[in-house]
Amino acid sequence: MWVNFTALSSILSHLLIGITLIEAFLKCYDTGNFSTNSTYGKNRDLILASLPSNVSAKGGFLTASIGQNSDKVYTLAMCRGDSTPDDCYTCVNSTIHDLIANCPNQKEALAWRGKPCHVHYANHSFYGTPQDLGVPDAGYNTGDITFNLTEFDTVWESLMDTVVRNASNGSSTLKYATGEADFTITQRIYALMQCTPDLSHQSCDFCLRQSISYYERCCHGKQGGYVQRPSCYFQWDLYPFYTPNASTTAPSLSPPPRPDIKHETKQNKSIRIRLGASLSATLGLALVSACGFFIWRRRNVQEDKGQEVRLLDLVMGSVPRGNSSEIFHLQNIGRSQEFPSIQLNILQAATNNFCDENKLGQGGFGPVYKGTLADGKEIAVKRLSRTSGQGLLEFKNEVMLIAKLQHRNLVRLLGSCLEKNEKLLVYEFMPNKSLDMFLFDSSLPAQLVWQKRFNIIKGTARGIMYLHEDSRLRIIHRDLKASNVLLDHEMNPKISDFGMAKIFGQDQNEANTNRVVGTYGYMAPEYAMEGLFSVKSDVFSFGVLLLEIISGKRNNGFHLSECGESLLTFAWKLWSKGEGMELLDKHLVESSVPNEVLKCIQIGLLCVQSDPADRPTMSTVVAMLGSDTITVPLPAKPAFYVGRFIAESVEPNSSDKICSINEVTISNMSPR
Missing domain, CATH: 3.30.430.20 (Gnk2 domain, C-X8-C-X2-C motif)
Structure with missing residues (x-):
């Protein structure tokens, strides 16, 4: 015979410190009071008095009601699943005495007690809906x-x-x-x-x-x-x-x-309380009224509940397992609920009912609104549109991922709302909006001097490195771009929008998908062409973003004066000729540090190489950005591609005037 001393120590610890697991939790609701000797009060006392024997005799769970109209009392009583009938009777009886003593004239009250039993009464129906999900x-x-x-x-x-x-x-x-x-x-x-x-x-x-x-x-x-x-x-x-x-x-x-x-189960049956012949007619009428109420309520909330249940299914993982390559698997990450639920009326008040004046922008998910809570805290509310191209799977993906990721260069999720037909995500507010507005808006680039841009580059690199290597989950973002890098009040970058992200196992290096998602211009060639994605496809997107930050030009739709050419090949040609500083945004000429600029261009070109194996990891990128002594390797010529069209870049002759004006690559043809 052996003794589990750790378990014994835990038991003794509980006895010595007096843990509150056996204490009661009681709440008197402020939903109205009744006067002494009123019909409601008599109904309450009558139905509560009948509960201990009925609940204990019928398996440990009971819902019942008595009375009519405003005098109707609804009750629910439940004992813990392993309670004996005697334990159940004693617990429910004691709980009822506590309720009556502490809530003498409140129309609604509830209590948990001891080896838990639960008693709840109210002047309205509360069945079927989670009650009071505030602070427990x-x-x-x-x-x-x-x-x-x-x-x-x-x-x-x-x-x-x-x-x-x-x-x-x-x-x-x-x-x-x-x-x-x-x-x-x-x-x-x-x-x-x-x-x-x-x-x-x-x-x-x-x-x-x-x-x-x-x-x-x-x-x-x-x-x-x-x-x-x-x-x-x-x-x-x-x-x-x-x-x-x-x-x-x-x-x-x-x-x-x-x-x-x-998993322990008991076969209990819902019953009606027998209160005597004098109440039979009243109970019959109450049951008819209750049935009518539930039918009316079901018809009125069916649409909203249907949407909410579908969304809860997704968030909780109860989603059909078809198309397994694209559905987020819960078992890979464990629990999903690590963020609070925020009531819809609070968010409506904060955003002035989602008025256009508070609209910050529009994405594939839907519009994003600025909001101000009652305590003055500013928030950003992302609202899933009913015609969203991303849909519920991406909503679920973002909720489950971003709630688990904590890093100073990742945007922070504050909560969510799943009420009526609304699906809302609430984030910390980024007063300077997104990076693309500063890079590509003609009136703002001058505000991003070189030192600020260099800090944004390094911060974004650290955020991606955390996703790939330092977080509990290995995350592939799959949609890294300038509009998904948000800027706080100090212009620090925070990566956002995890609707397209995928989780990798610790030993997994790449995956394949038939559903290519993301933004053309930032996609790695192997992903755009073959659906192959990995940490190295995120590295490619980071390289594109880095070159955009330096040049102030978009890769998607970039055109040289006469011939259409990607930003990547243009940057490589300048760098290989020793003219890398010619790529620099004109607004950075005075504030730039040439050595840092050239190093960043070289790192960007390393990240956008055609072969994923030639691209550095993000930890290597962070190290190169943060050190003046690390030797940065020489990059190879990047692939010239736009969208799904790809070809090796060709050095044009001075006489070549073949150009593409439709963002489609046209290769020069030579006779054989």
């Missing part, structure tokens, strides 16, 4: 994780994701799951999740993931904790705190760690 009640063990936190997080996140999915996939009478995972031979992680069963799969999943995200922000690194909301409950620890069901428990797995989920 949370607690944690004050002991810290003392082993490898990075490895622990990987196992922990995988376990939480699996238990969430099992709980949200429960029945209409029980959405409850437990699970455990081996972290080491002697250490296990235990988790429990539960939603009120009236929630849909998507709403339960959303509520639980919001709770997990909140826990990680408040309590990361602690040895156990909980988050409880009105509609869902989440708890984990390093010792078994729930009662397992042997008939439904899967055998645990040995390391390497993988979560071993136990």
Whole structure:
């Protein structure tokens, strides 16, 4: 016989510090009061008094209502999935006494208590909708994780994701799951999740993931904790705190760690409370009224909910797995909800109902608006248009990626909104908008002196290096361009728009797609022609951007005086002749540092070489930009291509006057 001392230590720690997992969470809502001896008050007391015996006898979950019109009381009661009937009765009974004592005349109140049971009553129907997703009640063990936190997080996140999915996939009478995972031979992680069963799969999943995200922000690194909301409950620890069901428990797995989920189910039936013959007629009328209300409500919100459910499916990963090459795979990154939800009315007020005066720009995703919150904080709101060419998959991609990426050269996502037919992303506001406005607007380039441009080049390079090499995920942006580099108040660059981005595994170097997305002029040849993308295709885009920053000219549509020619081949010809400074934007002549300019041109040309293997990595680019002692290799001649047309660049003779005016390459033909 052996003893798990780590688990024993965790248990003793809980006993000694008095963790608040057994304390109650109670809330009296400010939705109206009732007077003593009123009909509403009598109905409330009557239906609450009937709950303990009915909930415990019928499997641990009950919804019921009594009364008519403004005197109607709606109730919901639920016990934790592993509660015995006696435990359930005791918990619900005590919770009701707490509610009546603390909310004596409030028309709505709710409470979680102890080995959790949940009681909620109100003067309006609240079934089927996640309640109060604001700041939840949370607690944690004050002991810290003392082993490898990075490895622990990987196992922990995988376990939480699996238990969430099992709980949200429960029945209409029980959405409850437990699970455990081996972290080491002697250490296990235990988790429990539960939603009120009236929630849909998507709403339960959303509520639980919001709770997990909140826990990680408040309590990361602690040895156990909980988050409880009105509609869902989440708890984990390093010792078994729930009662397992042997008939439904899967055998645990040995390391390497993988979560071993136990999904416990009970077959409960929704019932109506029997309050006696004197109330039978009233209950019958109440049920008819409730049915009529739900039918009316369903018809009025069907369109909005349909859109919201589709979007929640995407964000939570419940998307069909067809076209697997283009659909973002949740298992590659674990949890997705690491950002807050912001109410639509707040964003409407902040943007003056998305008025044209607050419009910052328009992209493939839809318009972007400036907003000002009530506390004066400025935000940028990206609004998915219903005719968006990018669509819901790209929305999901951006939400799931950018919420996980934290770097000073990446734009920060503040939250999202999924209400009615709106799909909105909320970002930190960039007062200087995007880089393309300064480079290509005739009135602004003079504001970008060389030192500012050089800082933008280096900052953008660091942001791409973070995506490729330093973040927890290896990200290929696939749409790096001047309009996707935003500038803050100090002109620091921040990369934005991750709708086209793709995740690579740590050992993956390239991938292929039949759906080429991005912007012609910035696409690497192998991507535009064959659909092959890798970190080196991002390097190519960075090289194009670097040459645009130096020259102040767009590559897409660049024309020399007589013959159409790409910016890349034009820059290479000047540099190879020792005339690189001729590429420089005329606004930079006075502020430029020639050595830095020429080095940047050479690095840009290295990045746009035809063969991806010849291009440097972004870490090498960052090193070359930041050092005066590193020798920069000599670049080869870049490919001359526009869009999907590609050919080797040709040195024209002085007599050659064959030019393209339609952005299509025409090669000179010589007789054989």
